[in-house]
Structures are given as C-alpha cells and as structure tokens.
Amino acid sequence: MSNFIPYIIPLLLLPLFLYFISFLRRKSSGNLPPGSNGYPIIGENMAFVLSGPQKFIKDRMEKYSPEAFQTSLLGETMAIFCGPQGNKFLFMNDNKLFTSWWPKSLKKALLSPAYSDRDLKELTAVRHTFHHEILKPEALKQYIPVMDALAREHLDQFWKPNSVVKVFPLAKRYTFDLVCRLFLSLVDQNEIKRLSDPFSLVVGGIFSLPLDLPGMAYNSAVKGGKMVREELMRIIRERRKEMMEKKEMEGRDLLSKMLLVRYENGEYLSEVEISNNIIGLLVASFETTSSAVTAVINYLAELPHIYEEVFKEQMNIAKSKGPDEHLTWEDIEKMKYSWNMVRESLRLMPPAQGAFSEAITEFTYAGFTIPRGWKAFWNVHSSHKNPKYFPEPEKFDPSRFEGRGPPPYSFVPFGGGPRMCPGKEYARLEVLVFMHNVVKRFKLEKTIPSEKIVFQNSPTPVHGLPVHLYPHEK
Template structure:
C-alpha cells in the first residue's frame, strides 16, 4: 500500500479509530487510491474540511433529496436492463446530468480503466497498471472540467436547476463564508463518489442475486412483495418513493446480505502521532486498515448464524462504535 500498515478489527479497534480526534488519527488513503481519486476528495479530508464537504454532498444524496429522482432512476434502469446492465449510466445521469450515450460510454471506459488498479503498487513506470490508471484519471479530469464549464453557463442562464444533479448542486454550494468549491474539489469528489458507488453497489447486487438464487423460498417472498406493488400500478407507470417504502422484505434481504458479506472490505486511516493500542504503539505516519468484513464474521453468535436468513445477534455485536465526536454519523453500523 506504499507505507507501513497495521490491521485492526473488532469493537476496540473501532473505538480507537472513531473516538479519537482528527489530530490523532486522520483520514488517509493508500498512495495509489489518492493519486487516482484525488487529494481533495472526501476520502482524504479531515476535521472542518471533511464536515464541509460531507454537508455539501449530503444535500443531494440524503433520502429526502433522492425522493424526486425515483421515477428518473426507474426509467433509466428499465432502459438499460434492455440495452445493457451498466449502473454507471445511472450515475452519469444523476451525478453529471449526462444524457449523451456516447459521452457516457467514453467516461465509463475511462472510469473502468482508472479503477482497475486502485490497490496496485504505486509505480509510475511505463507499462504498469498504475501508469494506465493515471492516464485515465487525466482524461476524466479533462472531460469533467469541460462539463463544469458548460454547467456553470447553464446555471447562470437558468437552463439548469442547482438540485438537478450532483454537479450542479456542488457548483451552487457555498460554505458559511459564502465561498464556492474549487474545480479541483468538485472533480475529486465526483471521482470518489463514482468509485465508492460503483464498487459497493455492484458488490451488494451481485451478492443479493447469488443468495436469492441459493434460497428460492426467500426469492419467492421478494417476488410476491414486488408483484403486489406492481398489480396496483398502471402499465409502464414508474415507481414512486411510496412504492420503495413498501419493499420492507426486500430491504431486510439487503440487510441480511450485508450482514454476511460486507460490500466494503475495510477503511484506511493514518496515525498523526504515536498511538498506544493493546499494549503496542502504532508509530506516527503508519497507515491503519480497519477490516469491516472481518468484524461481521467474528461477531456472529454461532455457525448457524453464518447462514442466510438466520440473524439473531444483538445489534451491538456488529455495530461500529463511533462515539460522540466529529465522526459521529459518517456510518452508523456495518451491515
């Protein structure tokens, strides 16, 4: 990962990471990921900068804001179930406001190339995956920069609304001093969201489909729930937020899937000073990897609960304890 790394898991490790001040343990990704996603992304920020960026992003991504996009997402997904299954088309529309299929395809190819070697050795040499990754990021930045110029003009002319996609939302966002985000901040966080959303969504969907195939009785209940909603709608009538709220069993299936198989393998931090933990000292500058996936498996009560649909453990056994500090609310629990 480009620097000495210590691996943690379990409640004690969670408390160390999430109850400490940013001046002791800060957000810091591996070199290869930082070079691709960008040093101004939310994955790299700490303290007030992290709070400001998270607030700007969540204005668009919070459930209350996403409700108005349900019909739009439904029509895009239906179209691409017919043409091809590519969730980045949906992301291209909601994040960048792109409707041009050719432009989406070019961006999609560049993002695929950029994300191939996120965890590769950071060797910037001809022929390496990391060099190809850097070139792909450069192409992405140029395209997003051009899109930003167009979107600024459209917002100024009133042709686009601030909440119509994430790009326009971030362009319109201002901090408490009235300062706008820089182009670098917007581009880096767009790339970070594409990376995070693509990996986690793919992992969850694949695992849900696999477990449904292995558990026909669960699949049948999911099908019945969806058919009940469908029978009350007109032909080609799009889904609504109310329809999604009725999918309670489907959501339980997703939660159960994440209980068994985390869509994220772990998260990185950096020790900003020497940190004592479990009788050892984590030296200043060392990288810390917290394994979310292992937390889930280690805190299942018995072997039976490692089977799909048998969750009985208390919530506290898989919960990540964040404490009452600036990190509270970033993630409430794993799974």
C-alpha cells in the same frame, strides 16, 4: 590521511547514533501490537493479495491477537483493529486520535496534481455540506422514480433480449448511468461513455501494485484518471457557462449545486476542486453499489427459497400499483424481508473491506501502544463471519436482522461513527429498486453454480456472474 579524519569519526559514530534513535523510539513506543512487517519494501502486500483480505486477517488474528496486530501494507506500518471492539474504537475516535488517510498511490491516480492547497478542513466541511444536500431524505425520495425508470430501461435493453446475462458488468453499467443521470444530468450514451471508459481503467488499477510503468494496471489507472478529469473539466466549464447565460441560481443536480457553493469568504469552489469531489463520489459509489447489486442477484439465483420470499414481498408491492406507476418511498418502506436479504448479502459479500486512518497522537488500545503516524485499518472481515456474533456464519439467513439484529459494531458494511458512508441510503434505494424490477420479471439460475469469488476492489465473481433468465411472462 589526516584530511579524512574529520569524515571518518562521524561515519564510525553513525551506527551508534542510529541504534540510539531506534532504542529511543522503541522505548517510547512501548508494547507494540504483535505481527510481522514482512519483507523490506514489499511488506506483507503479497500475502494480502494471495490469501485475500478475509484469510489474511483471520490467520493473523489467530496467530497474534484477536484484538489488533501490526503489518506493513502499501508501504506503511499499520495496525489492523479487529472485531466489534476494534471497529467501535476507530469509529468513536475519528478526529480525536485519528484522521482519515488514503494511500498516496490512490490520490495520484484520482486527483488533479493542481489540487488546491486550501485548508483541507475547510474543504472537508464544504464536502460534507454537499453530501448532506444531495443525499438527504428529500433528495433521495426524488431519486426513486428515476432509479425505477432506468432499471426498467436497462432490463428491456440489456437483459430481456438474452437468455443468459453477465450480472456484474451490467450492474456496473446501471450504477454508472444512474450516477451520471442523477448527479450530472447526463443521458447521452456517447457522453457517458467518454467518462465510463477511462473510469473503468481507474477502478481496474487503483488498488493494484502502485508501479507507474507501461503495461501495469496502475499505469492505466493514472492515465484513465487524467482522462476522466479532462472530461469532467469540460462538463463543468460548459455547465458554468450555461448557468451564467441563463442566470441559473437553483442547483438542479449535484454539479449545479457545487457550482453555486461558496466558502465562508464568499469565494466559489474552483473547477479542479469540483472535479476532484465528483471523482471522489464516483469512486466511493461505483464498485461498492455494483458489487452489492451483484451479491444480491448471486444469492437470489443460488437460493430458490430466499428468492420465493423476496418474490412474494415484491409482487405484493407490484400488484398494488399500475403498470406505469413508479416505485415510491412508501413502497421501499414495505420491502422489509428484501432489505434483510440485502443486509445478509452485504454481510457475506461486503463490497467495502474497511477504511484507513492515521494516528495523530500516540495512544494505547487493548494494552498495545499505537505510535503517532502509524496507519490504522478497521475491517468487516474480523466480525462478519465470526460465529460469536453470527452463529453458523456461512449460512445465508436474513432472519438474523429481525428484531434487535446483530450485536453493535459487528455488522459494519458502511462503517460507523462520524465517517460512516453518507451514501448508505442511496445504496439501499438503488439495490432495492433494481432487485424489485429483476424479480418482478425473471426467475434466475446461476450458469456456474460454484463460480469463484475473488477480492479485487470488492468481491468479484471471476466470470462476471452469468445467470439464466426465465421470464415470468413469455
């Protein structure tokens, strides 16, 4: 018995020690935001999925606080910041109080396990340089005729032969083909398919329950991610070889530009780093932009008076051009009503729900203490449908965006502050160009007038948004 005494004493003291630690933590954590962490391990994930982000957030703002509340999602204790003030606070304090954070499950599915240990800050700086390079106004101007030509091709091939089309899958196809053409110079459909098939597995499962077990959507996402990376690595190596043979020193697209970029010490980016960056860009742009196109077509097909206004504006532009002449930047600038219509669609059906970050220090917000290491989430839901900022919030009314528009930080489909979506202008062009081509050729009507919209990665019409097409020219 005496042999056990040295072990028994620490065991008896352990609960006391744990209590003391938790007391100290509570003391240092002050007044935490109100809320619930749900059940052990699963937290409030089920409630979030079952009620959808919009209702989940609205219910808790009413129950706990309209400013911030705590919850447990994705295995993390999290403060959800609400309303324009919450949005502004997170946007303005990026890199001061917060740093960006992504769930581990997402990184596992998307990024190569051989991801370099290179200082993340250095890599982020280089990534921002690409984003600036490929998304700057001069580059965007050159994308417009390509977007226009591809929209015409797609409408001829996939829309025109049918009297009914499913918009969401076709919008995804257009968005993916476009990104492949513009950023990787891929036009061959077989080559695109080798990327798009596994990529759809990725987007179908990255935000599902992160159980990497056979038969689970997350497991397919992990497998799909591996296949996308392998295919990208093949494309990158081939291009590197081609560039070396031709001594190509000008970046003709995103891929060539990435292959030419160097760190300050003169080293080129590794192929793994390039592949990770391209995947990041594909994920950020694909569902979001496809969902935005789908939302716009949804409202055009549902609201004839809105369609008429858009049609008038777009036909004035179409009539000012020859039939084979492509859209230009100047034409886009004339699409004022149409852009307000797109913004109203983004308000009511925001493709991105918000973004995560991690508190790098303890701080106070609205009287609540947010401990260091907690995750934070700003979101579109606490302001986009709030009657305080958008009277009659369920009404579709593009005129809200006329004049000074909505109050600052209340309309945030692209986020704000230093991390605001760098693809905002690209998305604007893609949606407007596609919309121009659709209304120029067809009048639309939903085949399922009250088709349910569910929140998966983005708002998703459960039947893919089937619409009747009525061509203007028979």
